[in-house]
Amino acid sequence: MNHDLIVEGFHGPGGWAEGRRILGLTTRAIGMEWDAAACATATAAGHTVIRTDVAAYPTAPFKGRIVGKVDSPPCQAWSRAGKGLGLVDQPLVHQAVEDLSRGRDTRAKLLAACRDERSLLAAEPMRWHHDLRPEWICLEEVPDVLPLWRQYAAILRGWGYSVWVGILNAADYGVPQTRRRAILVASRVRSVTAPQPTHTQYPGNALFGESLPGWVSMAEALGWSAGQVINTRGDRKTSGGNEFSADGPAWCLTEKTRSWVRRNPATGETARITHAEAAVLQSFSADHPWQGSASRQFLQIGNAVPPLLAAHVLSAATGLPAPAVTTPTTFACAA
Template identity: 25%
Template sequence: MRGDGFTLLDLFAGCGGMTRGFLDQGSFTSVGAVEIDRAAAATYAANFDPTGEHTHAGDIAGYTDVPRVDVVIGGPPCQGFSALGKRDPADVRNQLWREFVRVVRDSDARMFVFENVDRFAKTPEFQLLRQAASEDGELADFDTRVFRLNAADFGTPQKRIRTFVVGSRIGPVDEPRQTHAKASIGDLERWIDLRTSFLEGSVLLEPGVRETWLPESTVEFQGRAVPGTFKLRDLHITRNYDMKSETRYAHIRPGRGRFDLPEELQYPCWRRHTRGAGDVLGRLEWDEPAVTIRTEFFRPEKGRFLHPQWANGGEQVNRALTHAEAAVVQGFDDRHLWCGSKAEIARQIGNAVPPPLARSVADVVAARLAV
């Protein structure tokens, strides 16, 4: 521990959602990060490592100068585990947890936090990770606890379920304390909805956005120029939709999807599939959290990503979420800076760990470290 907090190393750091949550908790200092995507690494550095000296922008396999830290956190890429992917057991991304284990050992960390998609707990890799923490395993001296957490239960305006594996060499950790619920009960507040997040929160995002491109700006990161840095407001950008697309979107009611379309507006492939995929071309609801934000949230055909404003609530908004709205749904505020192209930043947003959820995990980690 440094004088200014417990030391933290973030692996597969992305844009820094997990680090943001841990730093917001108040007990941690970031001393390093590893991220192979250069734009995401630049975003991380812009927020937590202005000199770029502690951000390894490359393959984790080449990360050998590992610092001694109190905690290692990270979430290896989830595409190999995700229900949306091919779930190929041979997917190289499914093996990256082994590099996570290596760095935990090399860092002499007292604790680690491993995050992944909900279904990770049902994969062979999860069982191998648990074996690593069992007798004679690489992490045999760690007590591990597995938590299945919904981001909406911890103050994020999004229903996003994730698996966290928390390991500790200094005693078991408690389960993170839930702060919100579907309905207010006892000391639990009601889930944060989109109306509160977009129109009543600290960052006001008016629905009538017209800009379609990021501002022209570049920043140097480790000797190369990348687009950025952008503030949250700069990300409040939309796309140019054709008239037929807007006509389709206009038919979709809040909480509904493609089944609201008349037959003449159905895509030909949808006419043959009258079941399943109800969220496709779906519209969000003002008084509910969003569904899970993914990397292509800007394409309504990919899920329930249409703006919640419908005719009954005023001027109808027939577009997908902007990058800024998606970032707010993930729990980011206007402190966070962004680097990269529109597509790169969208990927960073969709892959991020919601900071409010990470902060709740950081609470129990800090409590154990402080004992």
């Protein structure tokens, strides 16, 4: 059989898939996703998604077919914004990765010992890597998963893959948001390294070559006038840590972005952030066809991989030219 298929676990609403579109990667792709609203969004956007439990889906139907494997396991169990029980479960997840890399499926036993049932999903990609040995691999998760990705890297290098693993900030790739993520890029047919940044926090510094443009601001991406402020916590009595200027990139989006309020100090006017504006801050198009309730839409947006970041990571994995630096696509709204 020809290796002519990309398989994406934990597909979500289409962050990686939209990244493939940006990159011009036209290889046929199939995603797997459990959440019904995310499946509906991805399908409405034209992507092929199977609604299924990734951990229960067999690898055998894809034997000899996969060219690329992409995974962004759920981050809730690992994120410091939540209970962080995935950090408690970390030794069990490392054991699962080690066992799966040797073809031993101990997931049921290890899952019974986990504090958070989602923790072990971060080990799930190794089952596919062991069974199918794709040509290239991309993994993405919250920064606390970096030690796990380093374990993956050591195993993959032992199988002959070239691997890069580290932390990337989406703002360095033109996304109007300071979103840091643990990334793994691997290939068994080419040497890989980190994708080259296209933007910088400190423009004008050409010490290491041609100066890069500065980070894209929230106001720039959304077509707002300068000087506006974002309040992330509403009218709470406690002070500190709940406002930032829209003249820089947005803070990292989560499902709680639905409560963000834009305030114009010059006029006193306020407006709540819409899901379409939040999508633009993730580098989706303003008209991406989000499905489900308003809260489910914000959840999908907050959990998604920024497509522009995904495009650069996929470029590093596949060897396709990275997306060109362009001016931000602004969202048509009142300033």
